[in-house]
Amino acid sequence: xxxxxxxxxxxxxxxxxxxxxxxxxxxxxxxxxxxxxxxxxxxxxxxxxxxxxxxxxxxxxxxxxxxxxxxxxxxxxxxxxxxxxxxxxxxxxxxxxxxxxxxxxxxxxxxxxxxxxxxxxxxxxxxxxxxxxxxxxxxxxxxxxxxxxxxxxxxxxxxxxxxxxxxxxxxxxxxxxxxxxxxxxxxxxxxxxxxxxxxxxxxxxxxxxxxxxxxxxxxxxxxxxxxxxxxxxxxx
Numbered sequence: 001x002x003x004x005x006x007x008x009x010x011x012x013x014x015x016x017x018x019x020x021x022x023x024x025x026x027x028x029x030x031x032x033x034x035x036x037x038x039x040x041x042x043x044x045x046x047x048x049x050x051x052x053x054x055x056x057x058x059x060x061x062x063x064x065x066x067x068x069x070x071x072x073x074x075x076x077x078x079x080x081x082x083x084x085x086x087x088x089x090x091x092x093x094x095x096x097x098x099x100x101x102x103x104x105x106x107x108x109x110x111x112x113x114x115x116x117x118x119x120x121x122x123x124x125x126x127x128x129x130x131x132x133x134x135x136x137x138x139x140x141x142x143x144x145x146x147x148x149x150x151x152x153x154x155x156x157x158x159x160x161x162x163x164x165x166x167x168x169x170x171x172x173x174x175x176x177x178x179x180x181x182x183x184x185x186x187x188x189x190x191x192x193x194x195x196x197x198x199x200x201x202x203x204x205x206x207x208x209x210x211x212x213x214x215x216x217x218x219x220x221x222x223x224x225x226x227x228x229x230x231x232x233x234x235x236x
Contacts, residue, residue: 003192006088011202013084015210021080022073023215030067031219033226038063040233055235060224068216078118081159090189096141098134099154106191113138113154120161120181123169131156135177151177157185 001009029035038059047058050065082100085091091103091114099113115131117123123131135154142149156173158166158181170179180188186196227233 003190003195003198006190006192007195007198007202009088010084010199011206013088014203015206017084018073018077018080019207019210022068022076023212025072026068026215026219027222030064030072031222031226033223033230033232036063036067038232054233056224056228056233057220059227059233060220064220064223068219074118078116078159082116085189096138098138101157103189105188107188110153111149112188113149114157115155117156117158118160120158120165120170121167122158123167125169128169128172131173132176135173154178155180157189158182159185 043059043062044054046062047054050061051058082093085101085103086093091101094100094102094113096102096113098115100116101114103112103114104110105112115134135151138154139149139151154177156170156177156179158170158179161182163181163184166174166179166181170181173179183194183196186199187193192198228235
C-alpha cells in the first residue's frame with residue numbers, strides 16, 4: 001500500500017475507532033453513576049474545588065473529568081492500535097504468550113516479536129523485571145523449538161515519543177532487548193521513514209476538525225441529575 005493511502009486509512013481509524021468511540025462511551029457508560037466507585041470524603045472535597053460547594057454538579061464533574069480526560073481513553077489506546085495493526089495487515093497477533101504482535105521489520109527484513117507500549121513513560125520500576133523475565137522466557141522457548149530468533153528480534157514497541165524521552169526503566173530493558181520508539185517504530189512496521197511525522201500532522205488537522213461541541217457537557221449533566229436523585233448524598 002502506498003504511503004498517502006495508508007496515512008489516510010490510519011487517520012480515519014483514529015477518528016472512528018478511538019476518538020468517536022471515546023465520545024460514545026463517555027455518554028453511554030461514563031455518564032452513569034454505576035460505573036464509579038465513589039470515595040465520599042474525597043469527592044466532597046473535589047466538588048468544593050470545582051464548584052465552590054458540595055453539589056450534584058460538583059460531584060459529577062469530580063467523577064467525570066478524570067475518567068473522560070484520562071483513564072478511559074488512555075487505557076484503551078494501546079489495545080486499539082494493536083488491533084489496528086492486525087486489521088490493516090501490518091502485523092499479526094502473536095501466538096507467543098507475552099507478545100502482542102508479530103511483523104516483518106521493514107528495515108532489516110527480520111521477523112519481530114513485539115510487545116506494545118503507549119508512550120516513553122508508561123512503565124514503572126516494578127514492571128522492568130517481569131518484562132525482562134517474559135522476554136527471556138520467549139528466547140528460551142525459541143531455542144527449545146529451534147526457532148531462528150535472537151535478542152534483537154524481541155522488541156518493545158513504543159507508539160509515541162522520542163528516544164531521549166524514554167524513562168530509565170525502558171533504558172534498563174533496552175540493555176538486553178531493543179526498545180523502539182516513535183518514528184523508528186512506525187518506520188519499521190510501515191516501511192515509510194517519515195510516516196510517524198506525517199501521521200502526527202494528519203492527526204493534528206483531523207482533531208481540530210472534530211465535532212466535540214457539547215458532548216462533554218452532556219455527560220456530566222446527565223451524571224449530576226442521577227446523583228441528585230440517588231439519595232447517596234445529603235445536599236441540605
